[in-house]
Amino acid sequence: MFSTKNVFPIANLARYNSTAATFVNRNPRNLERMRIARKPDGYHLERPGRVFWHKLMITPTNRTVKAEVIHFVNGSVIEAKTSELALRNQLYSMTDTCAYINLGRVFAQRCLECGITEMACDIESKKGSKIDKFLNEVVKGGIKLVEEPVYKKPEPWDWIRTEKPWEVTEE
Amino acid sequence: MNTFRSFWRINSFHRYQQIRLGHRIRGKPPLQCRTIKERLDELNYKDELYTTRIDIGYPSEKKSSSKAREERMELSKTTKNDKKMEELARKGLLEIDMEKSKKDWLQSLGPMHKKQIADHYGVYEHLYGEGFFIPQLHLEVFYDISDGNCLPVYYGNVIKPAEALESPHVSYDTDGNTLWTLALTNLDGHLAENDKEYVHWFIANIPGNSIEKGDVIADYLRPFPLKGTGYHRYVFVLYKQDGMISYDLPKITSSSPLEERTFCTRDWYKKYQDNITPIGLAFYQSDWDITVKDFFNKTLNRKEPIYEYDFPEPYIRPQEWFPRRKPFNLYMDKYRDPKQINKEYLLRKLKTEDPFKAPAPPLRFPNAHPLPRNMPSWLKVHEKKIRLGWGRVNDV
Numbered sequence: 316m317f318s319t320k321n322v323f324p325i326a327n328l329a330r331y332n333s334t335a336a337t338f339v340n341r342n343p344r345n346l347e348r349m350r351i352a353r354k355p356d357g358y359h360l361e362r363p364g365r366v367f368w369h370k371l372m373i374t375p376t377n378r379t380v381k382a383e384v385i386h387f388v389n390g391s392v393i394e395a396k397t398s399e400l401a402l403r404n405q406l407y408s409m410t411d412t413c414a415y416i417n418l419g420r421v422f423a424q425r426c427l428e429c430g431i432t433e434m435a436c437d438i439e440s441k442k443g444s445k446i447d448k449f450l451n452e453v454v455k456g457g458i459k460l461v462e463e464p465v466y467k468k469p470e471p472w473d474w475i476r477t478e479k480p481w482e483v484t485e486e
Numbered sequence: 487m488n489t490f491r492s493f494w495r496i497n498s499f500h501r502y503q504q505i506r507l508g509h510r511i512r513g514k515p516p517l518q519c520r521t522i523k524e525r526l527d528e529l530n531y532k533d534e535l536y537t538t539r540i541d542i543g544y545p546s547e548k549k550s551s552s553k554a555r556e557e558r559m560e561l562s563k564t565t566k567n568d569k570k571m572e573e574l575a576r577k578g579l580l581e582i583d584m585e586k587s588k589k590d591w592l593q594s595l596g597p598m599h600k601k602q603i604a605d606h607y608g609v610y611e612h613l614y615g616e617g618f619f620i621p622q623l624h625l626e627v628f629y630d631i632s633d634g635n636c637l638p639v640y641y642g643n644v645i646k647p648a649e650a651l652e653s654p655h656v657s658y659d660t661d662g663n664t665l666w667t668l669a670l671t672n673l674d675g676h677l678a679e680n681d682k683e684y685v686h687w688f689i690a691n692i693p694g695n696s697i698e699k700g701d702v703i704a705d706y707l708r709p710f711p712l713k714g715t716g717y718h719r720y721v722f723v724l725y726k727q728d729g730m731i732s733y734d735l736p737k738i739t740s741s742s743p744l745e746e747r748t749f750c751t752r753d754w755y756k757k758y759q760d761n762i763t764p765i766g767l768a769f770y771q772s773d774w775d776i777t778v779k780d781f782f783n784k785t786l787n788r789k790e791p792i793y794e795y796d797f798p799e800p801y802i803r804p805q806e807w808f809p810r811r812k813p814f815n816l817y818m819d820k821y822r823d824p825k826q827i828n829k830e831y832l833l834r835k836l837k838t839e840d841p842f843k844a845p846a847p848p849l850r851f852p853n854a855h856p857l858p859r860n861m862p863s864w865l866k867v868h869e870k871k872i873r874l875g876w877g878r879v880n881d882v
Contacts, residue, residue, distance in 0.1 A: 322795075323715050323793035323795055334791040338715055342673070344607055349717075386606060389606050404590055407566075413575045413579075413581075417581065420582070420584065421584070424584065428642070471877075
């Protein structure tokens with residue numbers, strides 16, 4: 316992102332002498348988590364869309380099935396294949412329905428461990444198909460397949476004040 | 487006659503394609519222009535000199551391909567002959583044992599995947615600059631929560647500071663003879679300098695698996711991500727030592743000031759790179775919590791700094807003397823100091839508020855109450871907006 320930076324100036328200027336007025340958070344995934352980062356944009360009739368930070372992609376080949384999380388800049392970030400030893404050792408076939416279901420479970424677990432719990436998914440699946448079962452397992456595993464829209468700071472003249480995503484405290 | 491007319495048509499117009507809004511278009515036509523991907527690549531181009539990275543960890547063990555092939559053939563033979571498995575797979579009931587799957591993953595592709603995700607979070611970039619390592623050894627870190635459960639630290643999961651108040655349990659596979667160093671650093675949270683990290687926990691010369699017997703150079707300090715700054719990364723790195731090492735670092739206890747914890751992993755590692763190698767990695771992200779406020783007030787004895795994201799200013803057109811078809815009050819409010827406007831709303835609110843009485847209940851039909859007849863229409867609209875709770879009244 317070239318115009319959004321991780322810069323945070325302090326709210327009340329005069330009081331805190333010992334802390335810097337601006338704070339830069341170097342975490343590259345911070346702005347995406349706070350929903351402030353820019354999402355890449357294209358034409359609205361483009362397919363597949365490019366408006367995402369992280370995207371789920373499934374690549375079935377003749378011998379394996381690969382499930383990936385793709386970041387719009389860094390490419391493939393989390394991968395799970397049925398031809399890995401972890402899955403292949405315990406599966407009968409690498410491309411049947413059970414393979415998809417178990418791949419979904421393992422993939423969801425890995426995504427949770429890596430902290431990427433929300434991703435865009437533009438895979439349309441027929442009800443009851445292997446891919447549908449895979450997606451059900453992923454959602455069961457705790458991954459949200461919808462990415463939130465970018466938070467826009469309300470201007471003073473705007474009608475509605477939306478709530479800020481970082482001020483939502485879970486109880 | 488027909489041929490004469492069509493001759494003229496072809497002659498004048500075959501070269502000129504109708505381009506809609508052609509007088510406003512900028513840049514080259516669609517088939518000659520660079521795509522956005524090409525333009526971004528040009529902008530972000532970094533020479534090889536700046537982007538070569540050095541592997542500072544242990545190399546992965548290479549399995550001979552013939553052995554791997556043999557194992558694969560054996561495995562496929564056993565599975566294809568297993569009738570129970572085939573039946574379960576056919577019925578869609580075959581379920582993997584997740585624990586075993588995780589073990590297999592950690593031994594085969596785990597380290598590479600961990601490195602990939604650490605790259606995505608920029609961990610190596612901020613720890614070592616041009617260096618990186620593949621975490622060959624699995625490092626297990628668990629925080630104990632009040633329920634009796636434990637919260638594991640993987641590679642990027644979110645842990646609140648309230649859950650990380652005490653030092654976690656760390657374990658890894660080892661044969662008893664080697665010495666280890668464990669360092670927990672916060673890559674993002676430095677209050678004054680941006681390039682430096684804070685070291686939250688540093689234990690050197692750990693014999694085997696037991697963390698308690700190592701030399702504690704820095705006592706465990708709980709995470710304190712500042713309010714409004716978002717998610718900070720806290721990274722555990724385990725180094726394998728060649729022998730006994732005494733680091734030059736001054737001893738940091740829980741009562742020493744925060745400035746002493748300033749640390750730069752890159753410079754420190756440069757000094758000791760011949761004697762230690764990084765081999766284990768685990769990191770988590772942490773957000774603000776109410777316990778951080780208590781930490782600042784009680785432990786550090788200072789006011790908690792609160793930050794807000796610096797959004798870019800909205801673009802407002804330069805003010806005109808005679809704006810056409812614009813409501814004059816709304817137009818001019820855009821060019822006033824927003825603080826002044828908020829002050830007026832605040833004063834208006836304070837007139838009706840009493841600190842010792844409960845606030846008046848909101849009206850059920852606020853705009854059913856009439857406004858004075860001689861009030862100008864723009865002022866009536868303004869009053870109605872305030873009654874409905876729209877717009878600037880919420881900035882109070």
